[in-house]
Amino acid sequence: MFNPIKKHLFIMLAFSLWANNSHSVINVFACEPEWASLVQILGGDKVSVFSATTALQDPHHIQARPSLIAKTRRADLLICTGAELEAGWLPLLLRKSGNGKILTGQPGHFMSADHVTLLEKPKLLDRSLGDVHADGNPHIHLDPHRIMIIAGALTKTLSLIDPDNQNDYQNNWISFKNTWSRAITNWEQQSQSLRGKKIVVNHNSWVYLEDWLKLERVATLEPKPGIAPSSAHLTQVLAELKQNQADMILYATYQNDKAVRWLADKTHIPVVALPFSVSSDETLFQWYERILSQLLDIKQ
Amino acid sequence: MRKKFLAAATIAAISNINPVWAISDIEALRIQVEALKKDYEQRINALENRLKQSEEKAQIAQQKVEQVAEKVEKTKNTSRTGQGNFNPEISLILDGRYADFNNDSDAYKLPGFALGNEAGLGEEGFSIGHTELTISANADDKFYGKATLAIHDHEGETKTDLEEAYIQTLGLGHGLTLKAGRFYSAIGYLNEQHEHLWDFADAPLIYRGLFGDQLRDDGLQVTYVAPTDTFMQVGTELFRGDRFPGGGSHDGVGAWTVFANIGGDIGIEHSWQLGLNHWRENDVDDRTSGGHSHEGAAAETSSFSGDSKISSLDLVYKWAPNGNPTSRNFKLQFEYFDLREDGSITMLNSGPPEEFSTYDGQKDGWYAQAIYQFKPHWRTGIRYDRLSSNNKGSDEDVLAEAGLDDKGHTPERYSAMLEWLPSEYSRIRLQYNRDDSYENADNQIFLQYTLSLGSHGAHQF
Numbered sequence: 001m002f003n004p005i006k007k008h009l010f011i012m013l014a015f016s017l018w019a020n021n022s023h024s025v026i027n028v029f030a031c032e033p034e035w036a037s038l039v040q041i042l043g044g045d046k047v048s049v050f051s052a053t054t055a056l057q058d059p060h061h062i063q064a065r066p067s068l069i070a071k072t073r074r075a076d077l078l079i080c081t082g083a084e085l086e087a088g089w090l091p092l093l094l095r096k097s098g099n100g101k102i103l104t105g106q107p108g109h110f111m112s113a114d115h116v117t118l119l120e121k122p123k124l125l126d127r128s129l130g131d132v133h134a135d136g137n138p139h140i141h142l143d144p145h146r147i148m149i150i151a152g153a154l155t156k157t158l159s160l161i162d163p164d165n166q167n168d169y170q171n172n173w174i175s176f177k178n179t180w181s182r183a184i185t186n187w188e189q190q191s192q193s194l195r196g197k198k199i200v201v202n203h204n205s206w207v208y209l210e211d212w213l214k215l216e217r218v219a220t221l222e223p224k225p226g227i228a229p230s231s232a233h234l235t236q237v238l239a240e241l242k243q244n245q246a247d248m249i250l251y252a253t254y255q256n257d258k259a260v261r262w263l264a265d266k267t268h269i270p271v272v273a274l275p276f277s278v279s280s281d282e283t284l285f286q287w288y289e290r291i292l293s294q295l296l297d298i299k300q
Numbered sequence: 301m302r303k304k305f306l307a308a309a310t311i312a313a314i315s316n317i318n319p320v321w322a323i324s325d326i327e328a329l330r331i332q333v334e335a336l337k338k339d340y341e342q343r344i345n346a347l348e349n350r351l352k353q354s355e356e357k358a359q360i361a362q363q364k365v366e367q368v369a370e371k372v373e374k375t376k377n378t379s380r381t382g383q384g385n386f387n388p389e390i391s392l393i394l395d396g397r398y399a400d401f402n403n404d405s406d407a408y409k410l411p412g413f414a415l416g417n418e419a420g421l422g423e424e425g426f427s428i429g430h431t432e433l434t435i436s437a438n439a440d441d442k443f444y445g446k447a448t449l450a451i452h453d454h455e456g457e458t459k460t461d462l463e464e465a466y467i468q469t470l471g472l473g474h475g476l477t478l479k480a481g482r483f484y485s486a487i488g489y490l491n492e493q494h495e496h497l498w499d500f501a502d503a504p505l506i507y508r509g510l511f512g513d514q515l516r517d518d519g520l521q522v523t524y525v526a527p528t529d530t531f532m533q534v535g536t537e538l539f540r541g542d543r544f545p546g547g548g549s550h551d552g553v554g555a556w557t558v559f560a561n562i563g564g565d566i567g568i569e570h571s572w573q574l575g576l577n578h579w580r581e582n583d584v585d586d587r588t589s590g591g592h593s594h595e596g597a598a599a600e601t602s603s604f605s606g607d608s609k610i611s612s613l614d615l616v617y618k619w620a621p622n623g624n625p626t627s628r629n630f631k632l633q634f635e636y637f638d639l640r641e642d643g644s645i646t647m648l649n650s651g652p653p654e655e656f657s658t659y660d661g662q663k664d665g666w667y668a669q670a671i672y673q674f675k676p677h678w679r680t681g682i683r684y685d686r687l688s689s690n691n692k693g694s695d696e697d698v699l700a701e702a703g704l705d706d707k708g709h710t711p712e713r714y715s716a717m718l719e720w721l722p723s724e725y726s727r728i729r730l731q732y733n734r735d736d737s738y739e740n741a742d743n744q745i746f747l748q749y750t751l752s753l754g755s756h757g758a759h760q761f
Contacts, residue, residue, distance in 0.1 A: 032393040036304075050393070054568065054622070054623065056622040056623070056624055057622065057623050057624040058626045060627050061624075061625060063571075063625060063759070063761055064563075064573075064759070064760060064761055065563070065565065065571045065618075065757060066561070066563025066564060066571065066573050066761060067529075067531055067563065067564045067565040068527060069529040069531050069533075070525070070526075070528060070529060070530060070532070070564070071529075073475050073525045073526075074527045075554050080605030085333050087758070088758050088759070089754070089758050089759075090758070091758050092755075092757075092758035092759070092760065094470075094471075094576055095468065095470065095477070096477070096525070097475070097477040097525060097526070098469075098471070098472055098473065098474065098476045098477040098523070098525055099471060099543055100470075100472065100473040101471070101473075102471075102472030103441065103470055104438070104441070105441055106471075114374070115373070115374055116372050116373060116374055116375055117371075117372050117373070122536065143372070144373075145365060145368045145369050146371055146372050148365060148369055149372060149373045177362065178358060178362070180365075181358065181361045181362040181364075181366075182358055182361055182363050183367070184361070185361040185364065185448040185657075192330075212602070215618060226724070227723060228676050228677065254622070254624055254626075256626075256627050256676060278353060292738070
């Protein structure tokens with residue numbers, strides 16, 4: 001089955017494919033699309049970005065597919081959320097890829113959650129409380145202020161990895177900083193009417209959005225993080241909502257909408273299906289705009 | 301081009317003819333330009349003012365943003381990896397079952413395949429399976445280490461078995477990874493996976509027949525991942541070779557393997573992996589088998605000496621809508637193994653003289669399984685197993701006694717299972733087998749629980 005000639009042919013094939021590979025740009029492996037978009041803005045044409053997931057996938061549950069190992073193998077920079085969000089797949093990719101540049105402690109290992117404070121840090125680590133993250137809630141990309149800090153840190157990382165192009169990264173960062181702060185001011189003005197609105201959520205994915213826009217979460221459909229809504233829990237939520245009416249129900253488009261639809265039918269509370277991350281044909285800016293306009297549409 | 305030239309010539313001609321007109325024209329133009337200049341200066345001033353204002357506004361906005369930013373920025377960076385917070389990561393697998401068989405489990409055999417290791421059906425009634433304690437961590441920035449202790453009952457005795465204990469390099473670079481210690485061989489798709497990760501309560505028949513469920517040994521593994529968009533991995537393992545299906549005692553490298561895997565995605569929803577593997581031991585010495593025949597201490601056991609080689613192919617395909625396997629997903633898995641052996645069989649404790657036969661063994665088999673998660677927390681699956689053997693020797697009777705005669709029977713098995721997974725950390729499984737391993741077909745039912753406590757490691761593809 002394995003005669004020596006075939007073996008040699010295989011090795012030659014592997015090396016010829018390797019030789020074709022060019023190293024002129026920084027290869028970036030982004031765990032989620034929001035970081036892919038951010039690093040694209042800051043890196044411009046000096047980076048080639050791959051996103052391991054799409055907005056329609058659950059970043060908690062991704063399989064360490066062969067294609068992802070191949071991408072990790074070639075990465076010069078890894079940018080992920082951290083805070084255990086990718087604990088189910090990233091460690092395996094790192095171990096299997098044999099790539100030293102993106103290991104913990106290396107400049108090419110960038111965990112966004114390392115640079116900002118996290119909300120909802122649990123006091124007690126007990127699995128009967130659901131899928132809790134010891135470091136706090138990892139869904140930080142829904143706060144533009146945190147994005148800004150992460151962008152600053154990411155610029156430093158890019159300059160460290162690729163010092164030849166540090167002027168480009170610095171210029172991109174300054175222009176991003178200006179545009180993004182103006183955008184934040186605009187968004188905060190536009191969303192005045194959303195302050196204090198009562199929301200029901202499917203999973204506690206919106207903590208940072210709530211914190212930013214001052215939304216008030218009155219109920220969560222999952223009884224515990226990561227545990228699917230049970231009928232008993234839903235009945236309880238329904239009873240609570242009769243006492244304390246909510247303004248809207250939020251869920252991410254990658255999540256199962258069965259419980260959400262059921263509750264909407266019973267209560268006639270409007271449902272907002274928000275994209276949980278940047279889609280392939282838009283930028284970080286456009287995605288924020290889209291989320292805000294969806295929320296504001298409900299209010300009118 | 302030609303038109304422009306003509307126009308220019310005409311203008312030149314006209315201005316030559318009427319010089320007086322031209323002078324008053326210039327005066328008018330001068331006044332106009334003067335007026336325009338004034339107007340533009342005003343406009344530019346206005347623009348400059350506006351720009352200044354908006355710059356100030358932007359500065360205020362940025363200051364505001366920076367104020368908020370200070371609040372959310374971490375004062376001290378704690379380095380956090382994607383891995384668990386526990387160091388080392390400790391996990392405990394609890395596994396227990398209730399099994400019901402029509403036939404006597406001690407009568408189990410696979411005609412043509414002399415069973416080794418602990419291969420068999422396991423206990424009927426209530427029993428606990430392997431309780432696995434795993435401890436793993438990155439030792440430093442160069443090495444990762446992992447050890448798995450399996451505690452299980454065997455004939456009324458509680459035994460502790462060191463399933464795996466290995467170290468592995470981290471970020472050696474150039475796609476290279478070294479592993480050393482005791483570990484499951486990378487040959488085959490299922491072989492590297494611990495029992496609790498299997499989709500059925502028992503191993504495929506071909507794994508049972510060739511490896512006594514799984515192939516592991518003490519040694520060294522080198523793998524190389526090519527820097528290509530399509531996943532391409534090649535690797536080799538050097539083993540001591542004392543463990544089944546090897547045998548004897550080796551001072552150097554007793555057995556070795558080579559393997560290659562390629563894989564990738566087709567669009568967003570489909571992914572696949574194909575593997576080719578080869579295992580070889582040229583100096584198998586006194587490999588006894590007979591599995592759990594329980595015929596008393598002086599039972600005749602067969603002993604094989606010679607050379608042995610296994611080649612295999614594995615194929616895995618997975619699907620998930622939008623590439624999001626959380627609610628629904630599908631997996632198709634196929635593996636084929638072929639074993640060739642050349643040597644001799646001796647029946648120990650027979651004679652004198654000891655019964656002996658030359659041996660030219662050929663065994664192969666495959667299984668295919670399909671698993672479908674049809675809604676969150678629920679999975680179902682089917683599996684089909686089939687084996688065949690063609691073993692020859694100088695003394696057919698000796699081969700028959702050693703269990704190497706297939707007696708004209710083709711072992712096969714049909715399985716179906718249904719799983720309920722209340723969370724990522726627990727699973728209840730109901731499985732049914734129609735088992736035609738040997739002449740008397742058996743109906744087997746398993747009701748099994750598997751729990752995972754502590755840190756929950758990442759799963760392989």
